[in-house]
Amino acid sequence: MPPLASRAVFLSAHPEFVMATERYNPRAAEPRWQKAWDGAGLFTTSNESEAPKHYVLEMFPYPSGRIHMGHVRNYAMGDVVARYKRAKGFNVLHPMGWDAFGLPAENAARDNKVNPRDWTYKNIETMKAQLKTMGLSLDWSREIATCDPSYYKHQQKMFLDFWQAGLAERRSAKVNWDPVDHTVLANEQVIDGRGWRSGAVVEQRDLTQWFLKITAMAQELLDGLDTLDRWPEKVKVMQRNWIGRSEGLTIRWALEEATAPEGETELEIYTTRPDTLFGASFMAIAADHPLAKKAAEKNPELAAFIDELRHAGTSAAELETAEKRGFDTGVRVVHPFDESWTLPVYVANFVLMDYGTGAIFGCPSGDQRDLDFARKYDLPVVPVVMPKDGDAASFTVGTEAFTDDGVMINSRFLDGLDTDAAFEEVAKRLEARSVGERKVNFRLRDWLISRQRYWGCPIPAIHCEVCGTVPVPAKDLPVELPSDVSFDKPGNPLDHHPTWKHVSCPQCGGAARRDTDTMDTFVDSSWYFVRFTDPFNTEGPTTAGVADGPKGWMPVDQYIGGIEHAILHLLYSRFFSRAMTATGHLKETSEPFAGLFTQGMVVHETYRGPHGFVTPAEIRIEDREGKRTAVLLSDGTPVEIGSIEKMSKSKKNVVDPDDIIGSYGADTARFFMLSDSPPERDVLWTEAGVEGAHRFVQRVWRLLVEAAPALAAVEPRAGTGAVSRAAHKALKAVGEDIERLAFNKAVARIYELVNTLAAPLADAAAGNGKDLPALREAVEFLLSMVAPMTPHLAEECWATLGGEGLVAAKPWPVFEPALTVDDEITLPVQVNGKKRGDLTVARDADNATVEAAALALEAVQRALEGKAPRKVIVVPQRIVNVVA
RNA sequence: GCGGACGUGGCGAAACUGGUAGACGCAAGAGACUUAAAAUCUCUCGGGCCUUGCCCAUACGGGUUCGAUCCCCGUCGUCCGCACCA
Numbered sequence: 001m002p003p004l005a006s007r008a009v010f011l012s013a014h015p016e017f018v019m020a021t022e023r024y025n026p027r028a029a030e031p032r033w034q035k036a037w038d039g040a041g042l043f044t045t046s047n048e049s050e051a052p053k054h055y056v057l058e059m060f061p062y063p064s065g066r067i068h069m070g071h072v073r074n075y076a077m078g079d080v081v082a083r084y085k086r087a088k089g090f091n092v093l094h095p096m097g098w099d100a101f102g103l104p105a106e107n108a109a110r111d112n113k114v115n116p117r118d119w120t121y122k123n124i125e126t127m128k129a130q131l132k133t134m135g136l137s138l139d140w141s142r143e144i145a146t147c148d149p150s151y152y153k154h155q156q157k158m159f160l161d162f163w164q165a166g167l168a169e170r171r172s173a174k175v176n177w178d179p180v181d182h183t184v185l186a187n188e189q190v191i192d193g194r195g196w197r198s199g200a201v202v203e204q205r206d207l208t209q210w211f212l213k214i215t216a217m218a219q220e221l222l223d224g225l226d227t228l229d230r231w232p233e234k235v236k237v238m239q240r241n242w243i244g245r246s247e248g249l250t251i252r253w254a255l256e257e258a259t260a261p262e263g264e265t266e267l268e269i270y271t272t273r274p275d276t277l278f279g280a281s282f283m284a285i286a287a288d289h290p291l292a293k294k295a296a297e298k299n300p301e302l303a304a305f306i307d308e309l310r311h312a313g314t315s316a317a318e319l320e321t322a323e324k325r326g327f328d329t330g331v332r333v334v335h336p337f338d339e340s341w342t343l344p345v346y347v348a349n350f351v352l353m354d355y356g357t358g359a360i361f362g363c364p365s366g367d368q369r370d371l372d373f374a375r376k377y378d379l380p381v382v383p384v385v386m387p388k389d390g391d392a393a394s395f396t397v398g399t400e401a402f403t404d405d406g407v408m409i410n411s412r413f414l415d416g417l418d419t420d421a422a423f424e425e426v427a428k429r430l431e432a433r434s435v436g437e438r439k440v441n442f443r444l445r446d447w448l449i450s451r452q453r454y455w456g457c458p459i460p461a462i463h464c465e466v467c468g469t470v471p472v473p474a475k476d477l478p479v480e481l482p483s484d485v486s487f488d489k490p491g492n493p494l495d496h497h498p499t500w501k502h503v504s505c506p507q508c509g510g511a512a513r514r515d516t517d518t519m520d521t522f523v524d525s526s527w528y529f530v531r532f533t534d535p536f537n538t539e540g541p542t543t544a545g546v547a548d549g550p551k552g553w554m555p556v557d558q559y560i561g562g563i564e565h566a567i568l569h570l571l572y573s574r575f576f577s578r579a580m581t582a583t584g585h586l587k588e589t590s591e592p593f594a595g596l597f598t599q600g601m602v603v604h605e606t607y608r609g610p611h612g613f614v615t616p617a618e619i620r621i622e623d624r625e626g627k628r629t630a631v632l633l634s635d636g637t638p639v640e641i642g643s644i645e646k647m648s649k650s651k652k653n654v655v656d657p658d659d660i661i662g663s664y665g666a667d668t669a670r671f672f673m674l675s676d677s678p679p680e681r682d683v684l685w686t687e688a689g690v691e692g693a694h695r696f697v698q699r700v701w702r703l704l705v706e707a708a709p710a711l712a713a714v715e716p717r718a719g720t721g722a723v724s725r726a727a728h729k730a731l732k733a734v735g736e737d738i739e740r741l742a743f744n745k746a747v748a749r750i751y752e753l754v755n756t757l758a759a760p761l762a763d764a765a766a767g768n769g770k771d772l773p774a775l776r777e778a779v780e781f782l783l784s785m786v787a788p789m790t791p792h793l794a795e796e797c798w799a800t801l802g803g804e805g806l807v808a809a810k811p812w813p814v815f816e817p818a819l820t821v822d823d824e825i826t827l828p829v830q831v832n833g834k835k836r837g838d839l840t841v842a843r844d845a846d847n848a849t850v851e852a853a854a855l856a857l858e859a860v861q862r863a864l865e866g867k868a869p870r871k872v873i874v875v876p877q878r879i880v881n882v883v884a
Numbered sequence: 885g886c887g888g889a890c891g892u893g894g895c896g897a898a899a900c901u902g903g904u905a906g907a908c909g910c911a912a913g914a915g916a917c918u919u920a921a922a923a924u925c926u927c928u929c930g931g932g933c934c935u936u937g938c939c940c941a942u943a944c945g946g947g948u949u950c951g952a953u954c955c956c957c958g959u960c961g962u963c964c965g966c967a968c969c970a
Contacts (some may be wrong), residue, residue, distance in 0.1 A: 023923090101896055237888060238965060246969075271970060284970090323969085355969045364970090366886085368970055443969050566965080675907060676896045684896070688910055695923095696909090702924090736900095748898075748908035755908090762925095828904035833951040835904055859937095879903040883950045 002266050014182065017189055018877045024701035033795040034135050035805075040807050043137045047534065047546050047553075049091035055553050056082045057529055059561030059569075060097045063123040064104065064146075067130045067219065069647055069685060070562070072657050076670040076677055076745060076789075077599060078560050079136045084738045085790035086137070086619060089813035091554055095532040096131065096138045098681045100147035101521045105455045106795075110487040116455045117483060120147055128659060134666045135791055137808065142535045146524035151531065152457040153478035154541035160460060160471045161583040167213050170461075170469055173448060174288075174354075177205040182491030183452045184209075204310060209450040210517065218243055218442040220590070221574055230595035232680070237564045242567050244443025248272035249427055253333040256342050260331060263295040267333055267345065268358030270441060274430070275422035278411040279363040279384035280852060281374060283333055284326060284348035286358040292347045295329040302327055302347065309349050320800035324373045325349045332837060336435050337412070348373065352855040356441055365397040375399075384411050385419060431462025449520040454485055454493040456518030464505035464512035473506050479514070487695040493517055525569055529556055529592060530585075541585055548589045557592040558741075563598040570596070598680040599742055602673075604653040606642035613652035617659070621687070644684060655685055667790035668694040674789055696751070697793055698788065704779065704797045705760060706765035711776045712802040718816055719774030725754040727778035728819035734785045735812065743789075750785055757782065776801075784813050829854045830876065830881040831863040839880065847874040854880040 017814050037043065058078035061071055082094035098120075105116035112119075124145060129797040131138070162168040180198035184207070212220070222243045225236045251274065252266045267283060296303035305327040326346035337343035343361075350369055350568040351360055364381040365375035374381055385406045386395040392409040414422040430436025450459065457478040460472035474477055483501045484870040485493040494500060494516040505512035527541065533553040534543040548554035554577075570593070577592040607614050607630055619630045619639050630639040647654045660669045672693035674722050677683040718724045730753040737746035757778055763769050779801065787794035787807045794807040827839045827850065837859035841850055851872045854860060864884055871883040 164962090234888065234964085241887065241966060244966095245970065248970080269970085273970075350968045350970090352969065360970045367970070369970075441969080563964085612918080678897080681896095686910075692910060698923090744896090745898075745908085751908050760926095826904090830904080830951070833903095833949095838904080864936095871950065873903095875903060875951095879951085881903080881950050 026697070027662070029796045030133070030135060030666055030792045031557045033792045034132065036795070036806060037135075037137070040806060040809065042806065043094065044141055045093050045095075045139045046089065051089055051091040053093065053553055054090035054558075055093045055550075055556045056085065056095075056558045057095070057532070057556045057560070058094060059559070059565065060099050060525070060528060061127065062099045062102060062104075063120055063127055065123045067127050067657055069655055069657055071131075071604055072134065072669055073673040073679075073683065074560060074562070075134060076673045077597070077741070078558075079134075079138075079670070079791075080674065080738060080743060080788040081558055081741070082137050083561075083791065083808065084735075086149050086808075086810065087784065087787070089811060092137075094136075094138055095142040095144075095533065095535075096136075096140065097106035097142075097144040097528055097532065098127075098146065099521065099525050099528070100124065100145040100675075101456045101518075101524055103453065103455070106453065106487065106493075109455075114787055115483065117147065117481075120145075120455075122804060126277060131182065133658075134670065135663050142532050144528065144531055144535050146457075146528060147455070147835075148519075149478045149480050150538065151528075152524070154531070155457050155519070155527070156460040156477050156479060157578065158541055158583065158585060159519070159523075160211065160474065161585070162472060162579055165579075165583050167216065167579050167582065168210060169213060170208055170210050172206050172581070173209050173211070174204050175207050175209065175448070177207070179203060180490065182860075184450070193857065205580075205709040207450075209448050210461075210519075211446040211448055211514075211577070212523075212579070214447045214572070215442060216442055217575055217578050218245070218444050219440075220578060221391050221571065222446075224574060224591055226593075228591060228596070231593075232596065235563070235596065235598060236862040237568065238566045239571055239629070242444065242571065243523055244442075246272050246441050248356075248439055248441060249274045249430065249436045250439045251336060251430060252363070253336060253361070256332040256334055261291070261297070264291060265295055265361055267291060267331075267362050268357045268393075269359040270439060271361060273363065273428040274412075274424075275408065275414065275417075275419050275437065276363040276366040276384050277337065277361070277426055277545070278414065279365045279382050280335065280343060280361045281364055281371075281380040281382065282343055282362045282377075283345040284351045284360050284362050284370075284373070284464055285329075285345060286353035287349070288349075288353040289347070289358045290343070291331065291359075292329065295331055295345075295347075296568055299330065302329060306347060309347070312661060324369065324376060325378060327392050329376075335432060344379075344538075346373075346377070353725075354445065361593075364401065366403060368401045371397065371399070371401040377815065382410050384409060384414075388418075389425070390827065415497060447520075447575070449523055450517040450518055452492040452495070452519050454481065454487075457524060458494070459515045459517050459519060461515040461531050462503055462505060462512050463511060463515065466510055467512075468506040470505065470507050470512075474507070478661055482556075494518070522568060522572050523576075526572045527580065529559075529573070530554060530577075530589075542580070544587065547586055549587045551585070552821060554586065554589045557593045557594040558597065559754055560597045560599060562601070566598065587876055597679070600677065601646045602654060602685055603644050603682045604628050604647050604685045606645055606651050606653045607638060608640045608642050615652045616655055646682075647685070660690065664690060664694045664802055665697070665741060665792070667793045668697050671696060671747070675747045676744055678744050679741055696754070699758075700754060700782070700793060701797060703754070703761045703765075705800055707761040707769075707775075707779075708800045708802075710764040710767065710769050711772060711779060714772045714776040716780050717773035718777055718819060719771045721771055721774060722772045722818075723757065723771065723778050724816075725819050725822065726753055727774075727781045728815040729779050731785065731813060731815040734822045735815075738788065741784060745790070746785075750782070750789075753778075753782055753785070753883070781813050783807055784810060804868070825877060827854075827877075828879050829857055829860060830879065831860055832884055833881060836860055836863050843877065847876065850874050850876075850880060854882060 010094060017818045056078050058074045082092050086092045086469055100120050105120050108114060109116045138323040159168060178185050178198055178200055180200040222245055225239055248271050250268055250270050252268045255264055268751050287306045292306055296306055304821055326348040329345045329347060331345040332342040333345060358751055362370035362373060365383040381397055383395055383397045384404055386409050387406050407423045408414040408417045414425060427438060458481060460468050460470060460479045463469050482497055485497060488495055501514040501516050503512055503514055530542055530547055534546045537543045546552055573592050577589045580586040581589055605620050609632060618633055622629050628643050632639055645651050645653055672690050675693060730749050733749045734746045739774050760775050764775060769775060783794045783798055798807045823843055824840055827841050828835050829837045829839050837857045839854055841853060860882055867884060869882045869884055873881040
């Protein structure tokens with residue numbers, strides 16, 4: 001730097017220095033480096049590499065129109081991993097695509113008279129441009145959109161293969177039908193028994209629908225969870241509960257002849273508590289149970305009751321508050337262990353047809369629901385299990401059932417046995433008589449994939465009056481969606497289309513019609529990660545050897561996304577991988593995601609003005625005497641600062657990534673998303689936080705630019721001083737933190753290093769640098785460490801230092817282990833567990849030396865008050881504790 | 885109701901799962917530079933006291949241990965998931 005007096009003259013002659021001393025301008029620099037990476041083809045991944053593979057994937061977005069901060073956080077994390085692994089020498093696959101089918105496109109079509117396809121692709125274009133400004137190291141050559149026939153063609157082929165393999169089937173099912181919108185609704189779309197959009201009372205209808213037989217793999221899906229050691233325990237627990245395995249017994253009860261409807265001889269029930277068989281006081285069957293229907297034929301009152309249950313609401317709220325209700329069918333069953341003992345059969349509203357056999361035996365003393373029911377209908381309550389230390393003579397059940405394990409009472413040959421032994425005894429006896437059978441049951445239901453929708457993957461089936469339902473021949477795939485559709489009428493546009501569904505039967509050639517349903521969009525997202533391994537293959541969904549196997553990409557090494565997909569998407573994908581393996585589309589993959597990380601949400605304060613919520617952009621925060629207040633920018637009206645919520649349009653607490661990237665740059669946005677909060681937790685978006693991140697970016701830039709002339713021609717070399725120690729320690733820690741996805745800790749380590757380097761860099765800039773080779777090495781380390789997080793900044797600094805090539809292409813530096821440990825360490829010295837002083841010793845000092853030195857400390861002597869210590873505990877390189 | 889997770893400064897959080905509680909950042913305060921502001925730099929920053937030092941602090945109450953944010957028992961609170969699954 002020239003002396004101040006001549007600076008103006010110097011600068012006018014050297015405009016490049018004017019550039020250099022200005023603030024870092026990400027708006028200019030970021031697009032430049034993005035172009036440089038593109039030009040070098042750095043992120044285009046080859047399937048033919050000898051390097052070990054690493055597959056990093058973030059959950060692909062729905063093309064809603066604009067990216068949001070949640071995307072920024074998700075993709076910033078994935079990009080850190082991708083860039084880091086690339087620097088570590090891995091062949092990294094880091095692709096991006098679009099979950100492009102779905103209802104919003106149809107709503108937009110209906111409301112704005114646009115074609116769903118045009119709407120979707122326009123959104124993709126916008127969002128892709130937004131993602132590009134983030135500077136993500138994505139292989140865009142592999143981009144896919146699930147709404148593209150080149151994608152869903154393969155999905156249709158796999159559907160046919162699943163069908164042939166018995167993993168897909170068409171059958172009748174009870175569904176929520178909205179009579180106004182003419183469509184099936186998902187359970188969560190039914191609110192208080194009414195369609196969420198139409199407000200019409202939803203009907204339960206039997207419709208013939210397509211199912212994927214996920215239940216066929218229930219056990220494997222459950223067992224597979226145990227192998228997923230890099231999944232959050234929470235997600236595994238949720239999936240286990242969802243699959244809901246239970247072990248029990250099916251028991252066939254003979255109907256009492258005199259009371260049995262014609263042709264009916266027995267009732268099969270499922271129970272997990274056969275031990276409580278002697279506590280039975282009634283049987284309960286679902287309203288849809290065949291026996292109920294049969295009994296109702298000659299009993300109009302029963303028929304009316306059943307009809308009433310069928311029209312009762314199915315919403316969660318209604319089920320929760322619904323009172324236990326039943327109706328005695330008049331049919332009686334005979335107890336399997338006592339021919340003289342008969343029990344009544346009720347139709348009950350709390351028994352579900354699609355679990356177990358749709359029938360149970362009620363043991364009021366051992367089940368709260370049964371007890372509620374028994375009290376209401378005045379049925380016997382016989383305690384059959386009591387606590388281990390209970391008294392058989394006095395133990396009774398009042399309003400609370402005893403559901404724990406314990407000791408059997410009032411149970412004839414079971415008396416005195418514990419619960420497990422009683423279970424075994426009953427099972428053994430009933431199995432011997434072929435009356436009972438051990439049975440494993442799952443809560444998991446088959447996956448209903450039919451949707452009466454337009455904007456989805458057509459189900460490639462043809463219905464022929466003569467031949468039945470036949471597959472579309474593979475050569476005719478894809479079955480493409482027609483583009484000339486109308487959304488004027490409610491219901492499925494595919495069904496309304498004048499010509500689309502009329503085809504000839506592939507088998508007999510006669511007149512037939514297409515299946516007009518499309519697939520649930522969860523199907524699309526259940527295999528996209530496999531498609532990314534070779535999206536160029538037009539012949540099949542996957543390519544042998546590339547998809548999986550010794551040189552294949554699967555499984556995904558690190559999958560990152562939101563916790564909201566903990567069950568459905570992840571479970572469906574786990575099923576799909578197994579089904580693809582079963583049908584030869586994969587070789588050996590059962591678990592698609594070896595590592596899963598669920599990131600937290602981006603949350604923000606809410607602001608409420610006189611006319612409802614207002615956006616953060618419309619207000620100004622004022623800080624008066626430590627009290628934060630907010631006012632409208634426009635006219636200064638006070639605004640109430642509300643609770644912190646997930647960013648959402650309805651709360652108007654969204655911050656647009658475009659605005660942030662536009663004013664601070666992508667690096668700042670990325671760095672802030674990675675700082676402070678642990679990635680699995682929610683992160684609070686604050687203006688101050690963004691400014692802090694931006695200050696960091698500017699600070700690194702300024703420190704390096706000012707020191708650059710002194711360091712430009714220096715060869716990096718490790719020294720022995722504080723600078724090298726700090727650099728090597730930080731390098732070690734940051735690498736470990738990134739491996740563990742502890743981005744917030746890596747950021748803290750980087751801050752520490754920058755703080756350490758600030759003074760030496762300032763000295764170098766002023767011309768009194770010491771050990772410049774060590775400083776140069778430390779700076780290069782720093783740039784490598786920030787490169788995964790703030791990649792543009794790293795490139796800009798590297799260029800300023802006169803570095804060759806791109807940081808993005810540089811290998812991760814190697815730390816010197818000797819430099820990461822200190823020769824002298826400071827040990828805390830405690831007396832009775834309370835810290836009384838510090839002791840600086842050689843790192844390899846032996847315990848006796850340390851002990852002597854600790855005892856010699858003045859503070860220790862004072863605390864001991866002249867007494868001899870009873871014991872001295874020396875934990876090498878950790879602590880000394882003197883026990884007085 | 886069942887299952888799970890979590891409670892640490894004014895705030896977001898660290899603490900190598902038993903070894904200096906509060907790293908790093910935000911906010912706040914004081915100072916330097918400046919005509920001034922911004923930016924930047926330096927310092928202070930859990931509470932208390934008899935302030936070279938000591939006491940109390942990791943939701944609360946116990947326990948184990950030389951030593952507990954961490955392990956065990958109990959209480960309170962917050963969040964999430966499931967919800968008649970027999």
